Amino acid sequence: MTETAEKIDYSSTLYLPQTEFPMRAGLPQKEPEIVARWQKMDLYKKLRASAAGREKFVLHDGPPYANGNIHIGHALNKILKDVINRSFQMRGYDANYVPGWDCHGLPIEWKIEEKYREKGRNKDDVPVNEFRKECRDFASGWIEVQTEEFKRLGIEGDFEKPYTTMNFHAEARIAGELMKIAKAGQLYRGSKPVMWSVVERTALAEAEVEYADVESDMIWVKFPVTEGPDALAGAFVVIWTTTPWTIPGNRAIAYSSRYAYGLYEVATAENDYGPQPGEKLIFAKRLADESAAKAKVTFKFVRDIEAGELAAVICAHPLHGLGGGYAFKVPLLDGDHVTDDAGTGFVHTAPGHGREDFEAWMDSARALEARGISSAIPFTVDDAGYFTAEAHGFGPDAEGGAGRVIDDKGKKGDANDRVIKALIARHALFARGRLKHSYPHSWRSKKPVIFRNTPQWFVYMDKDFGDGTTLRSRALNAIDGTRFVPGAGQNRLRAMIEQRPDWVLSRQRAWGVPIAIFADDHGEILVDEEVNARILDAFESEGADAWFAEGAKERFLGNDHDHARWNQVMDILDVWFDSGSTHTFTLEDRPDLKWPADVYLEGSDQHRGWFHSSLLESCATHGRAPYNAVITHGFTMDEKGEKMSKSKGNTVTPQEVMKDAGADILRLWVMTTDYWEDQRLGKTIIQTNIDAYRKLRNTVRWMLGTLAHDKGETIAFADMPELERLMLHRLAELDRLVREGYDAFDFKRIARALIDFSNVELSAFYFDVRKDALYCDAPSSLRRRAALQVIRTLFDCLVTWLAPMLPFTAEEAWLSRNPEAVSVHLEQFPLVPAEWRDDALAEKWRKIREVRKVVTGALEIERKDKRIGSSLESAPIVHITDPELRRALHGQDFAEICITSAIEIDGSEGPAGAFTLPEVAKVSVVPKLAEGRKCARSWRITKDVGSDPLYPDVSARDAAALRELGFKP
Structure with a gap:
């Protein structure tokens, strides 16, 4: 090589990757910018407009409670829902997501009472509707906080018009559902032992109870x-x-x-x-x-x-x-x-x-x-946990006064x-x-409960509706017709319904939807459509506060009934009845949704909670479940498999993860875990996902850089080299896997397949093999143009397939490639032609890659022992005694496939000491240095370097490319 030639800079003649898509993601800074962009452009409305007229897919949101910052369980839950909605939206459905909140009930009431106690106020001295307004304001404040936290996670939905159980229309519909049950003769007042919270002074349902060890x-x-x-x-x-x-x-x-x-x-x-x-x-x-x-x-x-x-x-x-x-x-x-x-x-x-x-x-x-x-059944304990006079010798008249089972602080x-x-x-x-x-x-209070016989309002489980069915039989039939993911949930919910007692609905509290009925002293319920209509009209315009307003009894009963006979029931409904009724005022009443829902998804504890109450409420008023499928996820533990708790200091908050690593890292963790079971999360696991994300991002980045040279040319499938057709075959296989995976809600299968494909088949194989052609081939090269077309297709498929899982990264990559685009989330998964599937070709290349594995193994030892620095310095001899393997290699540029400068195939047995792999029989490799000179442009060592006098330091292939490019040294 001459001194002049050594100074020639060929870098400008290479098609090296060029992209502004950064290697370092900077997700904590980038993601909020993307959220702001989505909000400014109103992505939600654009999604709805783009999906107009499509078949609806509805995942009904189980409402989180509006009383604090979101925790890791919320993040897991919402991410799963978002992935499902986005995946259906990008597969031709109108997947409208309406988030919701549970707003009534004891936790919020308890917070307001605590505030009162700090100020020395007594809740009973405050007008009930003034107290209820404070509860409403408290819930509204937390809905605003949680909304922003959910958006930061990348959740897309109708946050402008969510549903809330404290919305006036919702309260009217909840009361209306109860009235339907009463009209059907399924509501009754009874005296039964119920779980009673002495601390909270109310009856509790099984779903409101947890178990802890006591002595x-x-x-x-x-x-x-x-x-x-x-x-x-x-x-x-x-x-x-x-x-x-x-x-x-x-x-x-x-x-x-x-x-x-x-x-x-x-x-x-x-x-x-x-x-x-x-x-x-x-x-x-x-x-x-x-x-x-x-x-x-x-x-x-x-x-x-x-x-x-x-x-x-x-x-x-x-x-x-x-x-x-x-x-x-x-x-x-x-x-x-x-x-x-x-x-x-x-x-x-x-x-x-x-x-x-x-x-x-x-x-x-x-x-x-x-x-x-x-x-007769005695009432021996009152609502405060004291013995009554019926507990002779221990009640109020006993020496020292009434004994107490549990005091108001939950102590024995x-x-x-x-x-x-x-x-x-x-x-x-x-x-x-x-x-x-x-x-x-x-x-809620974490304090022991007692079983106490009290008058409460119940819904029958086994009373005939008049059509030969009972609530229990309807619910069991509905369970049989529901798809459960995982399947074990079906047996779990069935066992609960088979064994459960009548549903106790009443709570002795103030913040909630009242049991808006009138009953006499014997428990007979007034069923009057005009009275009910007046109640529901008032709830619709004024909210459930109307029930507690002065003169409510007279207003609702009117002049047609004896006010002395009928008592206004002042108990409120179990909040599980509220959330169990959400399907009515959300799915039924919103024209942009449908009833029943395609999917309900919550934690596995909701078999006794929301899945359960929704099933019973809907079966009582609609005769069937409000869902077609039920998906459950487990709970998040720390890295040791222990329950997270603040006292242990082992909690992981989504806010911390997003601040340090980004929401897409959290989402990738959700996508790669067995969410059907309990999962683990901690620093090591987060770092593992950061590493996996970095590799995936670099694959996308390399494609973007390479596609900077893409002119959008189209090569007929039949004219493509085998290696490109192999990649399209793999896309056809993956397309089926991805679609089936999203249908099965098996996200780990998708994520694992796409990550492995990116790392093993693209970065470590296809891209590695094709880099030489992509960087160095002439503009007219069919091999190079076909590779660009395939990479274009790979990019479109991978980024759209990943978009439901990693919405921020997919958006950033898509807009980097398509600056004129609005959003990747308005795209559909690409249609993959059936003709791309070629199992025979895949089997042939399986054999080729088996032989390649032996070659790369041999070269790795040569590199390790410093006999070569790069695989391009080698020209190994490959001994193959298996005729099928030799046939697979026929016509292939095996040196290019192995990224060597030359290669020799020999059908004889390899000499003693030749490199072999036990898992690849009848193949051995003898390393050998390449002969010739090193091409100054492609770095391959060939004997034809200098064959073109205009370019004395490059190979013939590179010289031809330089002539086509018009490059003159």
């Missing part, structure tokens, strides 16, 4: 037998309970005819207050010895006891005579709920404090009355201790101890 008192109590077989005279039936405070409410003892029972006599005793030698006691035989050990006694077995004998037994209450009460008979009832895995085989039955107790008592009510035993009261002391004093305690077990707590 409780447990006691074994002796009930003296007063009637029954002579052989049992003087004996005691022993029960076991972990709620001593419910003993004053005891009215029966349950046993099971499935188990064997026996009569036992105390032989020895080592205790101060328990049973003494000679006492006779009745136990399930399986549990007798275990119980004896608890009381530090030994037993002598006396005789077996038949179930028929137990059925005839009547006991006295162990507190008989205390406070002048408990003089009633305590019968034994055969119950299916009795077990013999713990306790005594007898279940203390307090019908005012447990669902199973209540049901067993009511099932026997008629038979008990026939035996002269009153079936003195009720258990007082009951235990009373039992000891009456020689009725068999044994006592402590037990750690799971117990229900209010998920």
